[in-house]
Amino acid sequence: MLNLRSPIVVHALIAITSFLVLSSVLFFLLYNTYELKNQHYYLAEKKSIEEEYGRNVRDDKLFPGGAHIIESYVIPHMLELEQQYHTNPKGFNELRQRLMDSIFAALKKANSVDSILEQASQKYQLRRDLSYALTFQVLNVNFRNSEKGITLFNIREQNPLIKSVPLMQDGALVGGTLQERNKQNQITNLTVSSGGDYTYTIVYSLHVDTANRKVAILRLMLPNLLLSLFSILAVVTIYFITFRNWQKQKKLSEMKSDFINSITHEFHTPLSAIFVANKSLRNERIIANQQNIPALTDVIQRQAERLKHLIGQVLNITTLGQIPLNAKPHSLHALLEEIMLDYRLKVAGSNIHLTFIKEATRDAAMVDQFWFTTLMLNMLDNGVKYNTQSEKLLTVKTTSDKKYCYISIADNGIGMNKETRERVFEKFYRSIKNNNQQIKGLGLGLYYAKQAADAHQWKINVQSTPGEGSMFIITIPL
Incomplete structure:
Protein backbone atom coordinates (compact mmCIF):
# COMPACT_ATOMS: atom_id res chain seq x y z
CA MET A 1 0.00 0.00 0.00
CA LEU A 2 1.03 3.59 -0.64
CA ASN A 3 2.26 5.23 2.57
CA LEU A 4 0.88 8.77 2.40
CA ARG A 5 3.03 9.78 5.38
CA SER A 6 6.26 8.86 3.65
CA PRO A 7 8.39 12.00 2.97
CA ILE A 8 9.06 10.85 -0.59
CA VAL A 9 5.34 10.32 -1.26
CA VAL A 10 4.51 13.72 0.26
CA HIS A 11 7.13 15.46 -1.89
CA ALA A 12 5.91 13.58 -4.97
CA LEU A 13 2.30 14.62 -4.33
CA ILE A 14 3.33 18.25 -3.81
CA ALA A 15 5.42 18.15 -7.00
CA ILE A 16 2.60 16.63 -9.06
CA THR A 17 0.06 19.11 -7.68
CA SER A 18 2.37 22.06 -8.35
CA PHE A 19 3.08 20.80 -11.86
CA LEU A 20 -0.64 20.44 -12.60
CA VAL A 21 -1.39 23.94 -11.27
CA LEU A 22 1.47 25.47 -13.28
CA SER A 23 0.43 23.58 -16.42
CA SER A 24 -3.19 24.68 -15.97
CA VAL A 25 -2.20 28.34 -15.61
CA LEU A 26 0.04 28.18 -18.67
CA PHE A 27 -2.65 26.39 -20.65
CA PHE A 28 -5.19 29.05 -19.67
CA LEU A 29 -2.83 31.83 -20.76
CA LEU A 30 -1.99 30.10 -24.05
CA TYR A 31 -5.66 29.44 -24.75
CA ASN A 32 -6.54 33.09 -24.22
CA THR A 33 -3.64 34.10 -26.45
CA TYR A 34 -4.89 31.71 -29.13
CA GLU A 35 -8.43 33.12 -28.93
CA LEU A 36 -7.12 36.67 -29.16
CA LYS A 37 -4.98 35.89 -32.20
CA ASN A 38 -7.86 33.95 -33.72
CA GLN A 39 -10.12 36.98 -33.45
CA HIS A 40 -7.57 39.35 -35.02
CA TYR A 41 -6.03 36.90 -37.46
CA TYR A 42 -6.57 37.59 -41.15
CA LEU A 43 -8.26 40.94 -40.38
CA ALA A 44 -6.59 43.06 -43.08
CA GLU A 45 -6.88 40.35 -45.78
CA LYS A 46 -10.53 39.80 -44.84
CA LYS A 47 -11.36 43.44 -45.56
CA SER A 48 -9.53 43.34 -48.88
CA ILE A 49 -11.36 40.19 -50.03
CA GLU A 50 -14.69 41.56 -48.80
CA GLU A 51 -14.14 44.73 -50.86
CA GLU A 52 -13.14 42.81 -54.01
CA TYR A 53 -16.01 40.33 -53.66
CA GLY A 54 -18.58 43.08 -53.06
CA ARG A 55 -17.40 44.94 -56.17
CA ASN A 56 -17.85 41.80 -58.33
CA VAL A 57 -21.34 40.87 -57.07
CA ARG A 58 -22.70 44.35 -56.45
CA ASP A 59 -25.52 43.89 -58.98
CA ASP A 60 -25.55 40.10 -58.89
CA LYS A 61 -25.93 37.14 -56.54
CA LEU A 62 -23.31 34.63 -55.26
CA PHE A 63 -20.90 35.40 -58.11
CA PRO A 64 -21.08 37.18 -61.50
CA GLY A 65 -23.86 35.48 -63.45
CA GLY A 66 -25.36 33.79 -60.40
CA ALA A 67 -28.61 35.77 -60.49
CA HIS A 68 -29.17 34.87 -64.17
CA ILE A 69 -28.79 31.14 -63.38
CA ILE A 70 -31.28 31.28 -60.50
CA GLU A 71 -33.82 33.31 -62.48
CA SER A 72 -33.51 31.06 -65.54
CA TYR A 73 -34.87 28.18 -63.45
CA VAL A 74 -37.21 29.92 -61.01
CA ILE A 75 -39.08 32.40 -63.26
CA PRO A 76 -40.18 29.87 -65.97
CA HIS A 77 -41.47 27.50 -63.25
CA MET A 78 -43.16 30.16 -61.10
CA LEU A 79 -46.75 29.49 -62.29
CA GLU A 80 -46.28 25.72 -62.10
CA LEU A 81 -44.91 26.06 -58.57
CA GLU A 82 -47.88 28.22 -57.61
CA GLN A 83 -50.40 25.74 -59.02
CA GLN A 84 -48.74 22.74 -57.35
CA TYR A 85 -48.51 24.66 -54.08
CA HIS A 86 -52.30 25.19 -54.07
CA THR A 87 -53.46 21.88 -55.47
CA ASN A 88 -50.81 19.26 -54.81
CA PRO A 89 -48.54 19.88 -51.77
CA LYS A 90 -46.69 16.58 -52.30
CA GLY A 91 -46.09 17.40 -55.95
CA PHE A 92 -44.95 20.89 -54.95
CA ASN A 93 -42.40 19.40 -52.51
CA GLU A 94 -40.95 17.11 -55.18
CA LEU A 95 -40.95 19.89 -57.81
CA ARG A 96 -39.13 22.38 -55.57
CA GLN A 97 -36.42 19.83 -54.68
CA ARG A 98 -35.83 18.84 -58.33
CA LEU A 99 -35.74 22.51 -59.29
CA MET A 100 -33.24 23.36 -56.53
CA ASP A 101 -31.12 20.36 -57.45
CA SER A 102 -30.86 21.74 -61.02
CA ILE A 103 -30.12 25.26 -59.74
CA PHE A 104 -27.34 24.02 -57.44
CA ALA A 105 -25.81 21.93 -60.23
CA ALA A 106 -25.76 24.95 -62.56
CA LEU A 107 -24.34 27.25 -59.85
CA LYS A 108 -21.63 24.74 -58.99
CA LYS A 109 -20.63 24.44 -62.63
CA ALA A 110 -20.56 28.21 -63.24
CA ASN A 111 -18.93 29.14 -59.90
CA SER A 112 -16.27 31.85 -60.41
CA VAL A 113 -15.32 32.69 -56.81
CA ASP A 114 -11.85 31.19 -57.49
CA SER A 115 -11.26 33.91 -60.08
CA ILE A 116 -12.41 36.63 -57.67
CA LEU A 117 -9.98 35.40 -55.00
CA GLU A 118 -7.18 35.22 -57.56
CA GLN A 119 -7.87 38.82 -58.54
CA ALA A 120 -7.87 39.87 -54.89
CA SER A 121 -4.58 38.04 -54.26
CA GLN A 122 -2.89 39.81 -57.15
CA LYS A 123 -4.43 43.19 -56.41
CA TYR A 124 -3.71 43.23 -52.67
CA GLN A 125 -0.64 40.97 -52.78
CA LEU A 126 -2.21 38.23 -50.65
CA ARG A 127 0.34 35.42 -50.49
CA ARG A 128 -1.46 32.96 -48.26
CA ASP A 129 -2.96 29.68 -49.39
CA LEU A 130 -6.66 30.59 -49.41
CA SER A 131 -9.64 28.26 -49.20
CA TYR A 132 -13.28 29.27 -49.38
CA ALA A 133 -16.82 27.97 -49.02
CA LEU A 134 -19.84 29.44 -50.84
CA THR A 135 -22.99 28.22 -49.08
CA PHE A 136 -26.63 28.67 -50.03
CA GLN A 137 -29.09 28.73 -47.09
CA VAL A 138 -32.52 29.92 -48.27
CA LEU A 139 -34.58 30.52 -51.45
CA ASN A 140 -38.12 31.78 -51.00
CA VAL A 141 -40.59 32.86 -53.72
CA ASN A 142 -43.47 35.32 -53.70
CA PHE A 143 -46.64 34.30 -55.52
CA ARG A 144 -49.57 36.57 -56.31
CA ASN A 145 -50.95 39.10 -53.78
CA SER A 146 -50.41 38.01 -50.14
CA GLU A 147 -48.70 34.72 -50.85
CA LYS A 148 -45.15 35.67 -50.01
CA GLY A 149 -42.18 33.80 -48.59
CA ILE A 150 -43.03 30.35 -49.92
CA THR A 151 -39.99 28.14 -49.30
CA LEU A 152 -38.30 26.44 -52.24
CA PHE A 153 -35.18 25.66 -50.20
CA ASN A 154 -34.21 25.96 -46.57
CA ILE A 155 -31.26 24.10 -45.12
CA ARG A 156 -33.28 23.39 -41.96
CA GLU A 157 -35.82 21.33 -43.88
CA GLN A 158 -35.49 17.82 -45.30
CA ASN A 159 -34.28 17.79 -48.92
CA PRO A 160 -33.60 14.15 -49.82
CA LEU A 161 -33.94 14.70 -53.60
CA ILE A 162 -31.08 17.21 -53.77
CA LYS A 163 -27.95 15.29 -54.80
CA SER A 164 -25.90 17.72 -56.87
CA VAL A 165 -24.15 19.45 -53.93
CA PRO A 166 -23.36 18.52 -50.32
CA LEU A 167 -25.95 19.73 -47.84
CA MET A 168 -24.03 20.93 -44.81
CA GLN A 169 -25.34 22.11 -41.47
CA ASP A 170 -24.88 25.76 -42.47
CA GLY A 171 -26.08 25.46 -46.10
CA ALA A 172 -25.73 23.82 -49.49
CA LEU A 173 -22.06 23.94 -50.50
CA VAL A 174 -22.12 25.27 -54.09
CA GLY A 175 -18.39 26.10 -54.22
CA GLY A 176 -15.10 25.72 -52.35
CA THR A 177 -13.60 23.24 -49.92
CA LEU A 178 -13.20 25.16 -46.64
CA GLN A 179 -14.30 22.83 -43.85
CA GLU A 180 -14.22 25.07 -40.78
CA ASN A 185 -13.56 33.75 -41.49
CA GLN A 186 -16.99 34.91 -42.74
CA ILE A 187 -16.58 37.43 -45.58
CA THR A 188 -20.26 38.09 -46.11
CA ASN A 189 -23.72 36.82 -45.25
CA LEU A 190 -26.31 38.35 -47.55
CA THR A 191 -30.07 38.29 -47.83
CA VAL A 192 -31.16 39.55 -51.26
CA SER A 193 -34.86 40.11 -51.87
CA SER A 194 -37.17 42.05 -54.16
CA GLY A 195 -40.79 43.03 -53.60
CA GLY A 196 -43.75 42.34 -55.81
CA ASP A 197 -45.45 39.31 -57.23
CA TYR A 198 -43.47 36.42 -58.67
CA THR A 199 -40.15 37.47 -57.21
CA TYR A 200 -37.73 35.60 -54.93
CA THR A 201 -35.46 36.02 -51.91
CA ILE A 202 -32.15 34.25 -51.32
CA VAL A 203 -29.73 33.96 -48.37
CA TYR A 204 -26.11 32.91 -48.94
CA SER A 205 -22.68 33.19 -47.29
CA LEU A 206 -19.05 33.30 -48.29
CA HIS A 207 -16.25 32.15 -45.95
CA VAL A 208 -12.58 32.56 -46.84
CA ASP A 209 -9.63 31.44 -44.76
CA THR A 210 -6.16 29.94 -44.99
CA ALA A 211 -6.01 26.22 -45.72
CA ASN A 212 -5.28 25.42 -42.06
CA ARG A 213 -6.09 28.33 -39.80
CA LYS A 214 -5.24 26.58 -36.54
CA VAL A 215 -1.78 25.54 -37.69
CA ALA A 216 -1.09 29.06 -38.97
CA ILE A 217 -2.13 30.62 -35.64
CA LEU A 218 -0.07 28.09 -33.70
CA ARG A 219 2.94 29.01 -35.83
CA LEU A 220 2.43 32.64 -34.86
CA MET A 221 2.27 31.49 -31.23
CA LEU A 222 5.40 29.35 -31.52
CA PRO A 223 7.59 31.72 -29.41
CA ASN A 224 4.97 31.69 -26.64
CA LEU A 225 4.67 27.89 -26.83
CA LEU A 226 8.44 27.40 -26.71
CA LEU A 227 8.78 29.82 -23.78
CA SER A 228 6.04 27.99 -21.88
CA LEU A 229 7.60 24.59 -22.53
CA PHE A 230 11.01 25.93 -21.51
CA SER A 231 9.52 27.29 -18.29
CA ILE A 232 7.90 23.96 -17.43
CA LEU A 233 11.07 22.02 -18.25
CA ALA A 234 13.16 24.46 -16.20
CA VAL A 235 10.87 24.08 -13.18
CA VAL A 236 10.80 20.28 -13.50
CA THR A 237 14.60 20.14 -13.91
CA ILE A 238 15.22 22.39 -10.91
CA TYR A 239 12.82 20.35 -8.80
CA PHE A 240 14.44 17.08 -9.94
CA ILE A 241 17.92 18.33 -9.07
CA THR A 242 16.69 19.62 -5.70
CA PHE A 243 14.84 16.39 -4.98
CA ARG A 244 17.86 14.28 -5.93
CA ASN A 245 20.15 16.35 -3.68
CA TRP A 246 17.59 16.02 -0.87
CA GLN A 247 17.58 12.24 -1.34
CA LYS A 248 21.38 12.19 -1.22
CA GLN A 249 21.39 14.17 2.01
CA LYS A 250 18.64 11.96 3.42
CA LYS A 251 20.62 8.86 2.46
CA LEU A 252 23.75 10.23 4.13
CA SER A 253 21.74 10.97 7.27
CA GLU A 254 20.27 7.46 7.26
CA MET A 255 23.73 5.97 6.73
CA LYS A 256 24.98 7.80 9.81
CA SER A 257 22.00 6.59 11.83
CA ASP A 258 22.45 3.05 10.52
CA PHE A 259 26.10 3.13 11.49
CA ILE A 260 25.31 4.18 15.05
CA ASN A 261 22.49 1.64 15.31
CA SER A 262 24.70 -1.08 13.85
CA ILE A 263 27.45 -0.40 16.36
CA THR A 264 24.98 -0.36 19.24
CA HIS A 265 23.46 -3.67 18.15
CA GLU A 266 26.47 -5.63 16.92
CA PHE A 267 28.96 -4.59 19.60
CA HIS A 268 26.73 -5.82 22.40
CA THR A 269 27.42 -9.56 21.98
CA PRO A 270 31.26 -9.55 21.88
CA LEU A 271 31.43 -6.99 24.68
CA SER A 272 29.16 -9.11 26.82
CA ALA A 273 31.35 -12.18 26.20
CA ILE A 274 34.49 -10.23 27.08
CA PHE A 275 32.94 -8.89 30.29
CA VAL A 276 31.82 -12.39 31.33
CA ALA A 277 35.23 -13.96 30.52
CA ASN A 278 37.05 -11.16 32.35
CA LYS A 279 34.76 -11.59 35.37
CA SER A 280 35.44 -15.33 35.34
CA LEU A 281 39.21 -14.72 35.28
CA ARG A 282 38.83 -12.69 38.44
CA ASN A 283 36.97 -15.51 40.14
CA GLU A 284 39.51 -17.36 42.31
CA ARG A 285 37.44 -20.54 42.34
CA ILE A 286 37.40 -20.70 38.51
CA ILE A 287 41.07 -19.84 37.95
CA ALA A 288 42.12 -22.35 40.59
CA ASN A 289 41.74 -24.88 37.78
CA GLN A 290 44.50 -23.82 35.37
CA GLN A 291 42.73 -25.54 32.46
CA ASN A 292 40.00 -22.87 32.55
CA ILE A 293 42.39 -19.98 31.93
CA PRO A 294 43.34 -20.75 28.26
CA ALA A 295 39.68 -21.23 27.32
CA LEU A 296 38.72 -17.88 28.87
CA THR A 297 41.63 -16.00 27.33
CA ASP A 298 40.77 -17.54 23.97
CA VAL A 299 37.24 -16.16 24.34
CA ILE A 300 38.61 -12.69 25.12
CA GLN A 301 41.06 -12.87 22.19
CA ARG A 302 38.40 -14.13 19.78
CA GLN A 303 35.83 -11.53 20.79
CA ALA A 304 38.40 -8.69 20.75
CA GLU A 305 39.35 -9.64 17.18
CA ARG A 306 35.65 -9.75 16.36
CA LEU A 307 35.23 -6.23 17.70
CA LYS A 308 38.15 -5.02 15.60
CA HIS A 309 36.73 -6.72 12.52
CA LEU A 310 33.26 -5.46 13.33
CA ILE A 311 34.27 -1.80 13.10
CA GLY A 312 35.41 -2.18 9.49
CA GLN A 313 32.56 -4.49 8.50
CA VAL A 314 29.76 -2.34 9.91
CA LEU A 315 31.23 0.70 8.16
CA ASN A 316 31.25 -1.23 4.89
CA ILE A 317 27.66 -2.37 5.12
CA THR A 318 26.39 1.14 5.93
CA THR A 319 28.44 2.96 3.28
CA LEU A 320 28.47 0.40 0.51
CA GLY A 321 25.03 -1.11 1.19
CA GLN A 322 26.36 -4.65 0.75
CA ILE A 323 28.43 -7.21 2.63
CA PRO A 324 32.00 -7.87 1.39
CA LEU A 325 32.63 -11.59 1.86
CA ASN A 326 35.89 -13.38 2.55
CA ALA A 327 34.59 -16.93 2.15
CA LYS A 328 36.88 -19.89 2.80
CA PRO A 329 36.31 -23.64 3.22
CA HIS A 330 35.19 -24.36 6.77
CA SER A 331 33.65 -27.11 8.85
CA LEU A 332 30.23 -25.85 9.90
CA HIS A 333 30.32 -28.06 12.99
CA ALA A 334 33.66 -26.60 14.09
CA LEU A 335 32.39 -23.04 13.64
CA LEU A 336 29.18 -23.82 15.48
CA GLU A 337 31.12 -25.39 18.37
CA GLU A 338 33.04 -22.12 18.86
CA ILE A 339 29.86 -20.03 18.61
CA MET A 340 28.05 -22.28 21.11
CA LEU A 341 30.98 -22.07 23.54
CA ASP A 342 31.03 -18.27 23.46
CA TYR A 343 27.25 -18.03 23.73
CA ARG A 344 27.10 -20.47 26.66
CA LEU A 345 29.66 -18.35 28.43
CA LYS A 346 27.58 -15.23 27.76
CA VAL A 347 24.37 -16.75 29.18
CA ALA A 348 25.99 -18.69 32.01
CA GLY A 349 23.94 -18.59 35.20
CA SER A 350 20.73 -17.60 33.41
CA ASN A 351 17.57 -19.59 32.62
CA ILE A 352 18.73 -20.13 29.04
CA HIS A 353 19.48 -23.72 27.97
CA LEU A 354 21.36 -24.19 24.72
CA THR A 355 21.44 -27.56 22.91
CA PHE A 356 23.57 -28.42 19.89
CA ILE A 357 22.63 -31.54 17.85
CA LYS A 358 24.98 -32.62 15.06
CA GLU A 359 23.21 -34.93 12.61
CA ALA A 360 24.77 -33.65 9.37
CA THR A 361 27.09 -36.19 7.76
CA ARG A 362 28.61 -33.51 5.52
CA ASP A 363 29.41 -30.05 6.86
CA ALA A 364 32.13 -28.57 4.63
CA ALA A 365 31.08 -25.29 2.98
CA MET A 366 32.44 -21.95 1.73
CA VAL A 367 31.86 -19.59 4.65
CA ASP A 368 32.88 -16.12 5.78
CA GLN A 369 33.53 -16.90 9.43
CA PHE A 370 32.79 -13.38 10.67
CA TRP A 371 29.41 -13.06 8.99
CA PHE A 372 28.41 -16.65 9.78
CA THR A 373 29.07 -15.88 13.43
CA THR A 374 27.01 -12.67 13.13
CA LEU A 375 24.16 -14.62 11.57
CA MET A 376 24.10 -17.30 14.27
CA LEU A 377 24.48 -14.93 17.21
CA ASN A 378 21.60 -12.78 15.96
CA MET A 379 19.43 -15.88 15.51
CA LEU A 380 20.20 -17.02 19.07
CA ASP A 381 19.60 -13.53 20.51
CA ASN A 382 16.25 -13.39 18.73
CA GLY A 383 15.23 -16.71 20.32
CA VAL A 384 16.09 -15.36 23.78
CA LYS A 385 14.67 -11.86 23.39
CA TYR A 386 11.22 -12.94 22.19
CA ASN A 387 10.72 -15.58 24.84
CA THR A 388 8.63 -15.31 28.00
CA GLN A 389 9.10 -18.89 29.28
CA SER A 390 10.61 -19.50 32.70
CA GLU A 391 13.12 -21.75 30.95
CA LYS A 392 14.22 -20.51 27.56
CA LEU A 393 15.19 -23.43 25.32
CA LEU A 394 17.37 -22.98 22.25
CA THR A 395 18.16 -25.93 19.98
CA VAL A 396 20.65 -25.75 17.12
CA LYS A 397 20.54 -28.78 14.85
CA THR A 398 22.36 -29.73 11.64
CA THR A 399 21.23 -32.17 8.94
CA SER A 400 22.41 -32.75 5.40
CA ASP A 401 21.67 -34.40 2.08
CA LYS A 402 23.67 -34.77 -1.13
CA LYS A 403 23.63 -31.07 -2.00
CA TYR A 404 22.89 -29.08 1.12
CA CYS A 405 23.56 -28.77 4.83
CA TYR A 406 20.64 -27.47 6.90
CA ILE A 407 21.01 -25.59 10.17
CA SER A 408 17.87 -25.12 12.23
CA ILE A 409 17.58 -22.77 15.22
CA ALA A 410 14.47 -23.52 17.28
CA ASP A 411 13.15 -21.79 20.39
CA ASN A 412 10.16 -22.08 22.72
CA GLY A 413 9.38 -18.33 22.52
CA ILE A 414 6.21 -16.38 21.78
CA GLY A 415 6.13 -17.27 18.06
CA MET A 416 4.99 -15.13 15.15
CA ASN A 417 1.80 -14.50 13.22
CA LYS A 418 1.63 -14.42 9.43
CA GLU A 419 2.32 -10.69 9.07
CA THR A 420 5.37 -10.88 11.32
CA ARG A 421 6.73 -13.94 9.48
CA GLU A 422 6.48 -12.02 6.19
CA ARG A 423 8.23 -8.92 7.53
CA VAL A 424 10.58 -10.33 10.16
CA PHE A 425 13.71 -9.72 8.03
CA GLU A 426 12.87 -6.09 7.24
CA LYS A 427 15.18 -3.40 8.54
CA PHE A 428 13.98 -1.87 11.84
CA TYR A 429 10.79 -3.94 11.78
CA ARG A 430 9.39 -4.45 15.29
CA SER A 431 5.80 -5.35 16.01
CA ILE A 432 5.73 -7.65 19.05
CA LYS A 433 5.16 -6.45 22.60
CA ASN A 434 5.89 -8.33 25.79
CA ASN A 435 3.62 -7.65 28.77
CA ASN A 436 2.70 -4.28 27.28
CA GLN A 437 6.36 -3.27 27.37
CA GLN A 438 8.22 -2.78 24.10
CA ILE A 439 11.02 -5.36 23.87
CA LYS A 440 14.42 -3.67 23.78
CA GLY A 441 16.25 -3.63 20.50
CA LEU A 442 16.52 -1.83 17.16
CA GLY A 443 14.97 -4.35 14.80
CA LEU A 444 18.33 -5.03 13.14
CA GLY A 445 19.27 -8.54 14.31
CA LEU A 446 17.34 -10.62 11.78
CA TYR A 447 17.96 -7.99 9.12
CA TYR A 448 21.71 -8.53 9.46
CA ALA A 449 21.18 -12.28 9.56
CA LYS A 450 19.30 -12.11 6.26
CA GLN A 451 21.97 -9.82 4.78
CA ALA A 452 24.68 -12.31 5.73
CA ALA A 453 22.70 -15.25 4.30
CA ASP A 454 22.00 -13.38 1.05
CA ALA A 455 25.67 -12.47 0.69
CA HIS A 456 26.52 -16.19 0.91
CA GLN A 457 23.60 -16.97 -1.46
CA TRP A 458 22.01 -19.07 1.25
CA LYS A 459 18.31 -19.28 2.01
CA ILE A 460 16.54 -18.68 5.33
CA ASN A 461 13.03 -19.97 5.95
CA VAL A 462 10.99 -19.42 9.06
CA GLN A 463 8.33 -21.69 10.61
CA SER A 464 6.38 -20.28 13.52
CA THR A 465 3.04 -20.42 15.32
CA PRO A 466 1.98 -17.80 17.87
CA GLY A 467 2.55 -19.12 21.39
CA GLU A 468 4.48 -22.22 20.23
CA GLY A 469 7.90 -20.82 19.36
CA SER A 470 9.78 -20.38 16.08
CA MET A 471 12.28 -22.28 13.97
CA PHE A 472 14.64 -20.72 11.40
CA ILE A 473 16.13 -23.06 8.80
CA ILE A 474 19.30 -22.06 6.93
CA THR A 475 19.98 -23.91 3.66
CA ILE A 476 23.70 -23.99 2.81
CA PRO A 477 25.12 -25.47 -0.43
CA LEU A 478 27.90 -27.97 0.26
Missing part, protein backbone atom coordinates in the same frame (compact mmCIF):
# COMPACT_ATOMS: atom_id res chain seq x y z
CA ARG A 181 -16.65 27.98 -41.20
CA ASN A 182 -17.16 30.46 -38.38
CA LYS A 183 -17.58 34.15 -37.61
CA GLN A 184 -13.85 34.78 -37.84
